[in-house]
Structure formats: C-alpha cells, structure tokens
Amino acid sequence: MTHPSAAPTLTAGIRLVVLDMAGTTVADGGLVERAFAAAAAELGVEPGSAEHAEHLGYVRATMGESKISVFRHLFGDEDRARRANTAFEKAYGDLVAVGLIAPVPGARETVEELAGGGRTVVLTTGFARVTQDAILTALGWRDLVPLTLCPADAGGRGRPFPDMVLEAFVRTKAAEDVRQVAVVGDTSYDVLSGVRAGAGLVAGVRTGAHGDDAFRAAGATHVLDSVTGLPALLAGDR
Structure with missing residues (x-):
C-alpha cells in the first residue's frame, strides 16, 4: 500500500535494497x-x-x-x-x-528473487555483530547476501541515523544515486534511517514491532504486509 501523500518513486530504478533483520526478514517471536x-x-x-x-x-x-x-x-x-x-x-x-528463531515466511526466497533480478541486497541490524552472526548461522544465511551490517560496521551509530544505509551504498557501489536505494524495515527507526539517507523507496512492513501510523509519521513511502511484497512493488505491479 502506498502512502497517500508520498511522492511518486521510480521503483524500477532501485539497484540496492537494504533490509532489516529481526521483524522484517527474521521472525523474532518476542x-x-x-x-x-x-x-x-x-x-x-x-x-x-x-x-x-x-x-x-x-x-x-x-x-x-x-x-x-x-x-x-x-x-x-x-x-x-x-x-x-x-x-x-x-x-x-x-x-x-536453541532454535527459537525462524525466517519470516518467504523472506529467503524474496532476497533470492531480488538478487536474481540484478539488485544488490544488504541485511542490517541493531544488534551487535556477534548476535547478527549467530542469527545468520542459525538460519543458514551466511552466504545469502554479499554484505551484512551492524552499527559497529558504520561508525557505531545505529538507527535512526542513516549511517548503515549510507555504508551499504558506499561499500557495495551498486547504485549511482541514493534515490536508487530501497530501505525496508518493521520499525519507525528503520523508516527514519532510510528517509534520512535519502533513499528513493522507504517501506514499513507489518510483520514486526510497529504499525502503519508509526511508519507514516516517520515518512514511509510505502507500507507492505510483508517483505515478500517488495519484488512486485519494485516491478511496478502495485
């Protein structure tokens, strides 16, 4: 669903997709x-x-x-x-x-579909690197994407600062312009970090901590039921 007051986004031009982990691609379960x-x-x-x-x-x-x-x-x-x-x-x-973690249904397939379409995908988190690596290992995702980032990888400041999004932009060199970046997360902090980074598409997803009102207040351009809706959005189907 598109934010009614959002400016149009050139979804077909997105080259870099920055995805949050817990609540967005990973089912945190409390x-x-x-x-x-x-x-x-x-x-x-x-x-x-x-x-x-x-x-x-x-x-x-x-x-x-x-x-x-x-x-x-x-x-x-x-x-x-x-x-x-x-x-x-x-x-x-x-x-x-002890196994109390799982992917959001369809998340891995979504990442693979985005990558298969020529887009670069980066996974980010507010956790420390040791925890992020534990999650990636538990899910068998260590080789799923070319880059994963935690706050320490981007100078120590996490969300809502734009640092991890901009770090992904600089390191991957997948996009020529920050407007070719999509940022997706389940919290207003994810959304705000994308807005502050100047990302062309910033979407909140309803699979985690926050809801539509918080996403819109933070400046989301879109709200999706799940990250699995992202490929269709980028294809211009919505």
Whole structure:
C-alpha cells in the first residue's frame, strides 16, 4: 500500500535494497523482550516492578535502534549500559542457539528473487555483530547476501541515523544515486534511517514491532504486509 501523500518513486530504478533483520526478514517471536528481561535482571531491575514495565515500554518503542544506545538511555552510565548490553546479547544468542528463531515466511526466497533480478541486497541490524552472526548461522544465511551490517560496521551509530544505509551504498557501489536505494524495515527507526539517507523507496512492513501510523509519521513511502511484497512493488505491479 502506498502512502497517500508520498511522492511518486521510480521503483524500477532501485539497484540496492537494504533490509532489516529481526521483524522484517527474521521472525523474532518476542526474543528481544525475553533477552531484555535477562539484561534487566543483571542490572537489578525486578520483573513485575514499575521500573521494569517502564523500561520494557521504552524497549518496545525503540525497536530497531542500536541496542547499546537503548541501554545507555535506560541505565545512564556507560559501565551499566555495557553490562546490560553484554547480558542482552548473551541471552539473545542463547535463545537463537536453541532454535527459537525462524525466517519470516518467504523472506529467503524474496532476497533470492531480488538478487536474481540484478539488485544488490544488504541485511542490517541493531544488534551487535556477534548476535547478527549467530542469527545468520542459525538460519543458514551466511552466504545469502554479499554484505551484512551492524552499527559497529558504520561508525557505531545505529538507527535512526542513516549511517548503515549510507555504508551499504558506499561499500557495495551498486547504485549511482541514493534515490536508487530501497530501505525496508518493521520499525519507525528503520523508516527514519532510510528517509534520512535519502533513499528513493522507504517501506514499513507489518510483520514486526510497529504499525502503519508509526511508519507514516516517520515518512514511509510505502507500507507492505510483508517483505515478500517488495519484488512486485519494485516491478511496478502495485
């Protein structure tokens, strides 16, 4: 579905597609919240407390943002933030290791279809590299795309900064103009990073954390039920 007030996009001209992972191509299934609970416990936040509820609300609202940035906001000083982040990454990795993760239905096939049509696909995340690699390994996706990026790969700033999108643009050299880039994600932070990067197409997908109102407020040009709708959109069928 196209945002009614969005400017027309030249979908046929898209050469680089930057896709988020958890919630967009990977079915997270609540693992972020479960891993956050472990991180909060590490910092002495009692489950069921008002503080825990407040923190969880912030985590939900900022899905898509670099996790270390989230913990800096929640816990203040750098040492506590890093302790929380380490606990989070370990807990999330443990959940992935026991098989509690799966692709969004049709996501792999969508990536392969986009690549088969001559477009370059990059996978990005707000997780640390160790967690991103654990997810890619668990799904058998280590060789699925030519480039994967986490915040540390783009100078340390994650979403909603445009850095990972621009890093993908610079590294792949797949496009001549940022307007030939499509950015797709399940959060307003994904959308905002694409808008700030100047991407020609910025789509929110309904398979993850945020919904249509948040996507539109962030400036999405399109909203899709799933990433699987992207090839048809780029083909001009919608």
